[in-house]
Amino acid sequence: MNYLYRKICLFFILSSFIVFLSVFLTSCTPQENAANTEKVTAWHWMSDREDAFQELARQYEAQTGIKINFELYAPSDAYTQKIRAAAQTKTLPDIFGLLAEKRDFASFINAGHIYNLTEDMDRDDGAWKDKLFKKALVVNEFREKNSFGVEAGIYGIPIDVMNIQMLYNKDLLASAGWDPEAPPQTWDEFLRLNRLLKEKGIQGLVSGWGEIWMIYCMATNYAFNIMGEEKVLDTIRGKVPYTDPGWIKVFDLFRQMRDEGVLATGIVTMVNKTAEQLFANNRAAFAFNGSWCVNVYSGMNPDLNYGVMLPPMVSNSHPMMIWGGAGSSFMVNKRSINIAKAVDFLKWLTDDEQQLFLLRETKNPPSNRYALEGIEDVLSQFVDDMDSTTHPNVWGVEEFPVVIETLNKGIQYIIIGEKTPEDLAQEVQKIKVRELKRWHERWSK
Amino acid sequence: MRTKATIENYLFVLPAVLIFSIFYIYPFYKVFTLSLCQWDGIANFNFAENFVGLRNFKELLFQDRVWWQSITQAGYITLIALTFQNAVALALAMACDRDIKGGNIYRVIFYLPPVLSEVVVGLVWRWIYDGNYGLLNHWLYNLGLGHLVRDWLSDPKTAITCVATIHCWKGFGWGFIIFLAGLQTIPRQLYEAARVDGANSWQMFKSVTIPLMIPVFILVSILTILGTMQVFVLILSMTGGGPGYHTEVPVTRILASMIGSSRFGYACSQGIIFGVILLAVSFIQIRLSRRMNKA
Numbered sequence: 001m002n003y004l005y006r007k008i009c010l011f012f013i014l015s016s017f018i019v020f021l022s023v024f025l026t027s028c029t030p031q032e033n034a035a036n037t038e039k040v041t042a043w044h045w046m047s048d049r050e051d052a053f054q055e056l057a058r059q060y061e062a063q064t065g066i067k068i069n070f071e072l073y074a075p076s077d078a079y080t081q082k083i084r085a086a087a088q089t090k091t092l093p094d095i096f097g098l099l100a101e102k103r104d105f106a107s108f109i110n111a112g113h114i115y116n117l118t119e120d121m122d123r124d125d126g127a128w129k130d131k132l133f134k135k136a137l138v139v140n141e142f143r144e145k146n147s148f149g150v151e152a153g154i155y156g157i158p159i160d161v162m163n164i165q166m167l168y169n170k171d172l173l174a175s176a177g178w179d180p181e182a183p184p185q186t187w188d189e190f191l192r193l194n195r196l197l198k199e200k201g202i203q204g205l206v207s208g209w210g211e212i213w214m215i216y217c218m219a220t221n222y223a224f225n226i227m228g229e230e231k232v233l234d235t236i237r238g239k240v241p242y243t244d245p246g247w248i249k250v251f252d253l254f255r256q257m258r259d260e261g262v263l264a265t266g267i268v269t270m271v272n273k274t275a276e277q278l279f280a281n282n283r284a285a286f287a288f289n290g291s292w293c294v295n296v297y298s299g300m301n302p303d304l305n306y307g308v309m310l311p312p313m314v315s316n317s318h319p320m321m322i323w324g325g326a327g328s329s330f331m332v333n334k335r336s337i338n339i340a341k342a343v344d345f346l347k348w349l350t351d352d353e354q355q356l357f358l359l360r361e362t363k364n365p366p367s368n369r370y371a372l373e374g375i376e377d378v379l380s381q382f383v384d385d386m387d388s389t390t391h392p393n394v395w396g397v398e399e400f401p402v403v404i405e406t407l408n409k410g411i412q413y414i415i416i417g418e419k420t421p422e423d424l425a426q427e428v429q430k431i432k433v434r435e436l437k438r439w440h441e442r443w444s445k
Numbered sequence: 446m447r448t449k450a451t452i453e454n455y456l457f458v459l460p461a462v463l464i465f466s467i468f469y470i471y472p473f474y475k476v477f478t479l480s481l482c483q484w485d486g487i488a489n490f491n492f493a494e495n496f497v498g499l500r501n502f503k504e505l506l507f508q509d510r511v512w513w514q515s516i517t518q519a520g521y522i523t524l525i526a527l528t529f530q531n532a533v534a535l536a537l538a539m540a541c542d543r544d545i546k547g548g549n550i551y552r553v554i555f556y557l558p559p560v561l562s563e564v565v566v567g568l569v570w571r572w573i574y575d576g577n578y579g580l581l582n583h584w585l586y587n588l589g590l591g592h593l594v595r596d597w598l599s600d601p602k603t604a605i606t607c608v609a610t611i612h613c614w615k616g617f618g619w620g621f622i623i624f625l626a627g628l629q630t631i632p633r634q635l636y637e638a639a640r641v642d643g644a645n646s647w648q649m650f651k652s653v654t655i656p657l658m659i660p661v662f663i664l665v666s667i668l669t670i671l672g673t674m675q676v677f678v679l680i681l682s683m684t685g686g687g688p689g690y691h692t693e694v695p696v697t698r699i700l701a702s703m704i705g706s707s708r709f710g711y712a713c714s715q716g717i718i719f720g721v722i723l724l725a726v727s728f729i730q731i732r733l734s735r736r737m738n739k740a
Contacts, residue, residue: 111487111489203577212685265599266598268599268687401707405705405706416688
């Protein structure tokens, strides 16, 4: 009896172990082998566009018989981690969006995860390419002899465009005695208007500067305006130090905004959603925000009376450049067995009709420049300013992430009065020198 | 026959050993090897190409000022949790240990905060503390304490304490339950005997409750230290580590290295150093507690 009992136990344990091992090994098998040829899977993080994507997927299936399986993973941080994990296990879907800086984008390509779309774009005399905003395509492009060692080409398809600008509340400007149709064009006018607003008890500028990348965005806008593109890029290349008077002038703008009381209460830890709520509810006269805000504001307060303007200029020697380009892009998995189907779907997605549908449903400027029919006024202003856009992904050089973090956090310190612009310049330069040294050591090895 | 029995015995423990190896030993080995490399988490990993020796550890220990600031800040929150949070938990446990009316209702109420989602708690308190339309400032105004009104989470003087307070509010329920369980194991006769001998409440607490509760204090302290040093979700949902680096804690720094800077190797070395620190603190605490117990 005892012998039989032990045998049963042994059998049970061994079979459980085999089942466990099979499940474990099966889950480690790359998905590509099991891919369904009539189904294309796409991952994205854009929760606001989920319904529109599902509708488009239904339409595409009805037209072609190919099922597009959109899978939403939000928030964006979780999505980023999922994409990285899937890349390591080689289980990326046929189509996926990428939330990454140019360096990481290049790493994905070099690791063989992203398909080069250049040939597909150039087909039919480049008809597909010509439809799309050039500024949006360039964000997904790697040029010849780029510093990332990536084969030249286009690696992503923009589905919309965006840029980040200053928004102003016309009603609040009017209540401060300022002509709402003539927003401030220069920095001095901006400060003067803010004094008027302050007298009326109206907050000046809101922005999600708790999400620190937006600080870097504004700082580089003004760096381009004060020093010009070449000098900014030379700083990133390590040829111009951050202690240069031009950079100190950029940092000093944040001190001026602090001293003049321009910045809304709590801006240093404010998330963009809170900033959007404050602006939409007429609690602040200015917002520094991206074109996606049009959809957000219309949901929060459809009666909001506002306009869009480039950030007020500090200097006339160089143009004001704003961040912009592709809003969201889709990449095709190079290891997918459905590459052709994925490319066909993306071509269909960026066609006039689908782009107009996305514009209507999501209020994001389309990447197709022929799909602007019926675009709202504010959105049209955003599109008009696409010529003034730039983006770190098109600079050809990239700042070290730790330098960007030091700069962003340092500006927060200026805003809370714990650092001067000069202190920050010294600190950022110190980190920059350290990172450059490390980079040289690595590459010389 | 004996060999067969030995083989059988090994077969019985084999699944557990394999599971332990796959899910504990292998990941730890992987983290350690990655900590010796410079890798972005995306490119194909090649140990020989990415190997940088102990450079990540050197940078972390001697150059990363923000990392040590984050450790200090987590230490500050832990200190508040160890004292304030556990004192409140013990006081409430002692109150509930008596035969009071509605004792079970109090137990449920006190245990509610730990059950709530940390993200939800963080977002709700962020709203309460908000400088623009926060409830706290609204109440302070109405109570005639307008001079205290401030932007609680953006003010470097108050941000970390605000987060620590909410962490305590959220965490005291655990301590409460464990203290209560500990208190209920103390034989009532001891208190009766002490009372017959003329001991007052303070003397009973000092001479009966505290000595018998020492093992429980040790357990709660270790859990508090380990739990609080790893505080993360509250920070992320309330301040994001700001203003500046004023509310950064080790786990937010690890995340910043991993996702923000794509420095997986460095993040792994941060994880290892942080683990060693926690291990050392727990070890010291156990030693001290044993000594106290003997005394």
